[in-house]
Structures are given as structure tokens and as C-alpha cells.
Amino acid sequence: MSVNLRAAALAASLLFNQLCSADEKLWVYATGADTMPAGATEFEVKDVIRLDKDSGDYSFHDIRFEIERGITDRFSINAEVLVFRHDYSVDDPDLNPMFETQGGAGERFKDTQYAGFEVGMKYNILSTYKDIVGLSVGAMYERRNRYRLDGAKIDQDSFEAVLYLQKDFFEDTLITVFNLKTEFERRKSGSVLEEEIALDVSAAIAYRFKPNWYIGLEFRHQSDYLNPQDRAEEGNAPEFDDQGFSTELDRSSFDLSDFRIGSRHQYGNYLGPTVHYATKDWWVNAGILWQISGGGSKFSFSTHGRNWDEHEKMHIGLAFGYELKR
Secondary structure: OHHHHHHHHHHHHHHHHHHOOOOOOOOOOOOOOOOOOOOOEEEEEEEEEEEOOOOOEEEEEEEEEEEEEEOOOOEEEEEEEEEEEEEEEOOOOOOOOHHHHHOOOOOOEEEEEEEEEEEEEEEEEEOOOOOOOEEEEEEEEEEEEEOOOOOOEEEEEEEEEEEEEEEEEOOOOEEEEEEEEEEEEEEEEOOEEEEEEEEEEEEEEEEEEEOOEEEEEEEEEEEEEOOOEEHHHOOOOOOEOOOOEEOOOOOOEEEOOEEEOOOEEEEEEEEEEEEEEEOOOEEEEEEEEEEEEEEEOOOOOEEOOEEOOOOOOEEEEEEEEEEEOO
């Protein structure tokens, strides 16, 4: 009888993992090491709402519509469409580019914009359920024509490399993940050129406390390393060199013949809870993360141990996924 019970428990666990193998979105930013099963297709819509820059009021919706397809059981591809929704009026004239974009004191910026697209892939190297730890790698290309902070027109290309680690415990009821993402951005806007190297680290845990239900906790660190080049400032003042770079910051570059990591301009650390509900065909997820610490260089807008030009007080994530019939 005990052998039969163990066999039944194992079969149930394998069945649950198979049903939920496409279900990776247990958190706002962190992602598991699983890939989509071969032939499976999932549609997802996600909105990360970023609120409050400690001056006036600020609201930004980062909305993404995604299709993900399993090519093999280890390899999946995805494509996203980005939509930005801004609605803000900040008070501090030093909180830019938001203050300038809204038109100055007492003015407001409000707009919904098509912001670009992203395509990517993910390859599973070690299985979460068969190996000592789950391991996957990913690569993405993103094209943006709108700036996430203020909705301004930009010309931006980004290349991302991601490492996914996952370890489960207690018959896959307790899930832990770690993500390391490095992003290489080249952004143009007017006379300004930015070559930026961004670091994004996420660590999260989730517990299945009853069938289909998870509660979790997520930590996220995000930081940028750069020195913007402003052609309009070439040699105009002592703080700019003859190429328009600040003399007080080191610049980033990811050219093959000139790779360097510049000064850390800003950083923010976030922590908060998540909740997740999943069925065989669809799932929903919600979470809220608060900026618990942050800062940056003297050119960043940072006060009281937190950063406000690139970061916000809180991020609220809402997501829905539906697996299309094979």
C-alpha cells in the first residue's frame, strides 16, 4: 500500500508539473527556469504600474502583450508589444526629464503610446525536476521609440542576456529562483547619445499553500552604468570634454574593440509580496514591490536613501496568461 501511495504521489506531482510547466510567472519580475512544452503557445498580458516619485504625483503603466511558443521541450521563443501610459505632474524642477516634458510647474503630461517591441528566446540546460538545480539562459532584443520615464520620442536598441536558476523543495511546493540580467542599451534623443549597461537582479520564493494557489516574496535590484554624451555641450564648460562627456563620470561602452563599464548613475532595491492562482489553461498573478533603498551619483535625483529620477516608491504588477489549445 505504501509503495502504491508513493507512486500515486509521484504521478500526481509529475502531472502537476506538466500542467504548470508553462506557468513561470509567479512574481512581478522574477521568472523560473522552465520553458514552454513543445508545441504549446501562451498569450500573456502584463501591466506593471509604477507610482510616485516623491514629488507631486506620478503614474506610469508598462503594458506588454506577449506570445510565447515552445519549439522543443527545452527551447522557446517569445514576442512582445509594448504600450506606455503616462499620467503625471511633478513639482520639483530638478526631477527631470519629467518636469521639462510636462511643461514646467503646475503642468501635466498624460498620454498612451505604442512604445516598441521585444523578441527573445530561452533555452533550458538543466531540468528543475530531474537535475540538482534548474538552469536556463535567455537572450532578447528590444526596440523602443518612447522613453519609459516621460514618454519622449527616442531611438533605442537594447540587447539582453539572462541567467535563470530555480530550485524546488518539498515536492515542488516551495519554489526559489534567481535571475541575473545584463542589458546593453544604445539610446539617442536629440543631441544626446547614451550607451548604458544595466544590471537587473531578482530573487524570489513562492509557496503553494493549497491547490492552484501560491504566495511569494520577491526582491529586485536594478542599476544603470553610463555617462551620457551630449554633442551640444562639447567643450562648452569645464564639466564637459571635447566629445560632450561629463568629466566627472566614466562612460560605458560595449563595442567589441572598446568594452568598459562606466560609473553607476543610479540604483534601486525593491521588496514585496506576490500572489498567484493557476489552472490548467490560465493563470493570474499580482504583486506589489516597494523601493526599500536606492541612490546614485551626484547627477541622480536621490533623497532620503532612495532614488527618484529612474525609480518610484512602488511597483504594482498585474498579469494574466492563457495557454492556447495545441
